[in-house]
Amino acid sequence: MNRTVEPRTPAGVVPAAVVAGARGRVRTRRRVMAVARPYLYILPTFLFLFVFTHYPILKTFYLSLFKWNLATPKMKFIGLGNYVQAWSTPLFWQVLQNNVLFAVGTIPISLALALVLALLINQKVRGLAIYRAALFYPTIIPMAAAAMIWLWILTPSYGLVNFYGKALGLPDIHWLGHSRFALAALILVGIWKRVGYYMVIFLAGLQVIPEHLYEAAILEGASPWQRFWRITLPLLSPTTFFVAIMAVIDSFQAIDQVYLMTQGGPGNNTNLFIFYIYQNAFRFFDMGYASAVSGILFLILLGLTVLAFRMLHRRVHYA
Amino acid sequence: MRSRPLWRLTVHGLLLLAGLVIVVPFLWIALTAFKERNEIFSLIPQWLPAHPTLQNFWGVLDAMPFWRYYWNTLVVAFGLLGVQLITITLAAYAFARMEFWGRDVLFILLLVQLMIAPQSTAIQNYVTIVNLGLLDTRLAIMAPYLASAFGTFLLRQTFKGIPKELEEAASLDGCGGLRFLAYIAVPLAVPGYLAFALVSLTYHWNEFFWPLVITETSKARTLTLGLGIFAQTAEGAADWTMLMAATLMVVAVPLLLFLVFQRRFINSFMQSGLGG
Numbered sequence: 161m162n163r164t165v166e167p168r169t170p171a172g173v174v175p176a177a178v179v180a181g182a183r184g185r186v187r188t189r190r191r192v193m194a195v196a197r198p199y200l201y202i203l204p205t206f207l208f209l210f211v212f213t214h215y216p217i218l219k220t221f222y223l224s225l226f227k228w229n230l231a232t233p234k235m236k237f238i239g240l241g242n243y244v245q246a247w248s249t250p251l252f253w254q255v256l257q258n259n260v261l262f263a264v265g266t267i268p269i270s271l272a273l274a275l276v277l278a279l280l281i282n283q284k285v286r287g288l289a290i291y292r293a294a295l296f297y298p299t300i301i302p303m304a305a306a307a308m309i310w311l312w313i314l315t316p317s318y319g320l321v322n323f324y325g326k327a328l329g330l331p332d333i334h335w336l337g338h339s340r341f342a343l344a345a346l347i348l349v350g351i352w353k354r355v356g357y358y359m360v361i362f363l364a365g366l367q368v369i370p371e372h373l374y375e376a377a378i379l380e381g382a383s384p385w386q387r388f389w390r391i392t393l394p395l396l397s398p399t400t401f402f403v404a405i406m407a408v409i410d411s412f413q414a415i416d417q418v419y420l421m422t423q424g425g426p427g428n429n430t431n432l433f434i435f436y437i438y439q440n441a442f443r444f445f446d447m448g449y450a451s452a453v454s455g456i457l458f459l460i461l462l463g464l465t466v467l468a469f470r471m472l473h474r475r476v477h478y479a
Numbered sequence: 480m481r482s483r484p485l486w487r488l489t490v491h492g493l494l495l496l497a498g499l500v501i502v503v504p505f506l507w508i509a510l511t512a513f514k515e516r517n518e519i520f521s522l523i524p525q526w527l528p529a530h531p532t533l534q535n536f537w538g539v540l541d542a543m544p545f546w547r548y549y550w551n552t553l554v555v556a557f558g559l560l561g562v563q564l565i566t567i568t569l570a571a572y573a574f575a576r577m578e579f580w581g582r583d584v585l586f587i588l589l590l591v592q593l594m595i596a597p598q599s600t601a602i603q604n605y606v607t608i609v610n611l612g613l614l615d616t617r618l619a620i621m622a623p624y625l626a627s628a629f630g631t632f633l634l635r636q637t638f639k640g641i642p643k644e645l646e647e648a649a650s651l652d653g654c655g656g657l658r659f660l661a662y663i664a665v666p667l668a669v670p671g672y673l674a675f676a677l678v679s680l681t682y683h684w685n686e687f688f689w690p691l692v693i694t695e696t697s698k699a700r701t702l703t704l705g706l707g708i709f710a711q712t713a714e715g716a717a718d719w720t721m722l723m724a725a726t727l728m729v730v731a732v733p734l735l736l737f738l739v740f741q742r743r744f745i746n747s748f749m750q751s752g753l754g755g
Contacts, residue, residue, distance in 0.1 A: 197656075201573035202585065204566045208626035213592045216603035223603070277497055283490050293741050294498035297505075299748060300737050301730045302685035302703040308710060308726040309508045312719055320507055323524050352501065357748060364749045413596040416687040420707050434598045434688070441602045442692065454599045465594050 217458065224452035230445050242452030252453070254428055255436045258343060262432060263411035265347035266354075271403060273351070274358035279392070281359070282366050296356035303353060303416035310349045311336070311421055342422050342430045349417050354410065358403050365399030366392070405468040409461060433457050512536070512724040519719055535724035539709075542721065544697045545728065548705035551617055555701055556683045559621040560676055566626050567675070571634035572660050576646070592628035601692050608693055615695045623689065630675045633750060637671040638664055674747035681744075684733055702729045 224242050226235040246252045281292055298306060313320045314335040322332050335345045369392065377387050393400075415434040418424060424431035424439070431439075437457070441450035507526075511519060512535055514528040539545060573579070574586055604623050613619040641664060649659050665672075690704040697705070706729045710722055737744050 195579075198573040198577040198579040198582075201569040201577070205570035205589070205626040205631060206585070208566065208622075209589065209592060209628075211607065212604055212623040212625070213595070213600065214588065216600035216607070217591070217595065219603045219606075220600065273497075277494070280490050280494050283487075285487060285490050285494070287491075289741060291494045291498050292745065293738065294502050296741075296745055296748075297734065297737060298501060300681050300685075300733055300744060302687065302706075304685070304687045304703045304707045305726050305730050308706065308722060309504050311710070312508055312511065312723060313504050315719070318520055318524075318719075320504075320524060352504070356501065360745055360749050409596065413598055415598055416707075419688070419691070420710060434596070437599070437602070438688075438692075441605075447602060450602055454602060457599050458595060461596060461599075462594065 220451045220454050220458070223448060224455045226448045228446075228448040235448070238448075242449045243456070245449060246452055246456065251428060251431070252436075255431050255433060258428075258430065259412060259432045261343060262347060262350070262414065263408055265344065266350040266411055267404065267407045269347075270351045270355045270358055271400070271407065274355050274403070275362050275396075275400070277355070277359045278362035278366055279388075281363060292360075295359055298353045298355075299357040299360075304420055306349055306353050307417045307420040310345070310352075314345055336422050337426055339426050339429045342426060346414070346417055346421065346430055349421070350411070350414065354407070358407065361403050361406075362396070362399060365396050369395045401468070401471065405464065408464055412457065412461060508723040509727055511720055512727045514720050516718065516720050535720045536728065538718075538721045539725045539728060543705055543709050543725070545702075545705070545725075547697055548700055548702045551699055552684060552701040552703075555617050555620050556680050558617070559624055559683055560679050562621070562625050563627050563630055563675075563679060564672065567630035567634055568660070568665065570626075570631045571638055572664060574631065575635040575638035576641075589626075589628045589631060592626070593632075597623060598688050601689060604689075605692055614693065615699050617699045619693045620686075620690050620699060620701065621683075624679075624683065627675075627679070629751065630679065633675055634668055634671050637668040641667055673743065674750050677744055677747040678751045681733065705729075 223235075225237060225239060227238045227241065228235045277295060281288060281295075285291075314322075316322060316332055316334040316337075319335075321335070326332060333341060335341045373391050373395075374387060377391060382390065412433055414432050415438065418430055418432050418435040419438075422430040424435050433453070434457075437450050437453050440446045440453065510526060510528060513531045513533070514525075515530055515532055515534075518525065518529055570589070574582065574589075600623070608614055608619045608622065613622065645663065646655075646659060649655065649663055654662060684701075685703055686701070687703050687707060690699075690701050691707070694700045694704065700708070706725055709725055710716060716722070
């Protein structure tokens, strides 16, 4: 209603407060409102954000400095003890290694596939909508449902994969019970679930590359292969980069499929970060240690995000 | 030159291959759901059910409180969306069109929500929920998401695009402040709201881990979690046809909506980059 009053600094309000009389008071109230309004607008968001995002982050680091578990129900300050414990626990390192393997197994393949599929879809072939829907639908179904689908498909003896595997002369494999293949199975599910989503992000990136660049390249006799390496890929690099970071963060958030398909087994071969935190917090009730592992995960993801933005920055300047 | 028949054939061939690899698993479980129980234990897979039956679906309804889960899911997903629409509208409007002290710092504090894995704050949020006396309630499932950095970010972009002159003209006509927001800014941002709504509904329909942590009984449990728990009970684990029927029942409605409004869904997720 009084949008014309431009709040510059809260200090600008003070002189108005000394104005006497009813008119002055109204004006003062209006000025106070004008200053307070943006804060009132963001208040609900920041109330929830503080309670459920900022505070828990701080509290996690705080709790990570305490011994707090079934054996020590009364919190006891132990400094970096929980971090030292993580450092000297082989399982912690195995979980880290599992998660890195999971990321390395999932990301390059899904990104490459997603890019190829995006390029193919971008050819504007007939039936495009059908192909796109077929490739994208796993994005909108729950990971829990995807886990059920693949549990059944990977079942020993009666599962589809083993049937056709046997037809090709492979042995009957208990995929999820096998120390070597269980993580590979989770990687497969991860790729299957996410490739369509990454493809769509690539499509968005492809569609903003100016057509005239290709026209000029064709005039100069560039082959499709050259056009891909000299135009498409370089101009797509911010998208690629963005998708890659998103994929890394995804891979460190993976939990549903671990919980439902392997419970981290066999022999902790598929125990990933969030599942490890879950186990320690809610099965062993070792809250202090679980907080320390959460803290480490924060730092890993924060490091990756910062690295991402730095590299992106450089790339933008470079371009 | 891209329209050479051989090239087109290759493109179709590759897309068809990829599409089949993605679709066949779903097709397989969908067909399994209509089979009789003993039919699946054949060593040569039978694609079509020999005697199509609905008994698996009835079995699911007997074995788990399916409608209870459905109701909980609807309440959580839509209730949450309702609150989010209010919080993100107000915050996005302030960040897009108002000058205030500390704005940029506050905006970065908002974006922190996008940078962390929500699963990694689960322990402390669990403690908070217990202290608030909200354990095992639908409100607890919604709580960590009542503010949405993604939604605020998305709407802020839209609100920023509204010309200043429009706002000034409206203000002169007595349509300033909240009125401008309600009658002009919000209607102009409908595509943004739609994109946010689809992503938010899908995400919370599908969410598994946080409901798992924060619920103890079927009182507040959502569908996806119910499916996961059913799979781990003796009844579910031993019975593939019933488990596949349950899976199909959980995904049926969202999947149908996706097939009908494909373009909208995909465009929304295109914008979601950070939100998924």
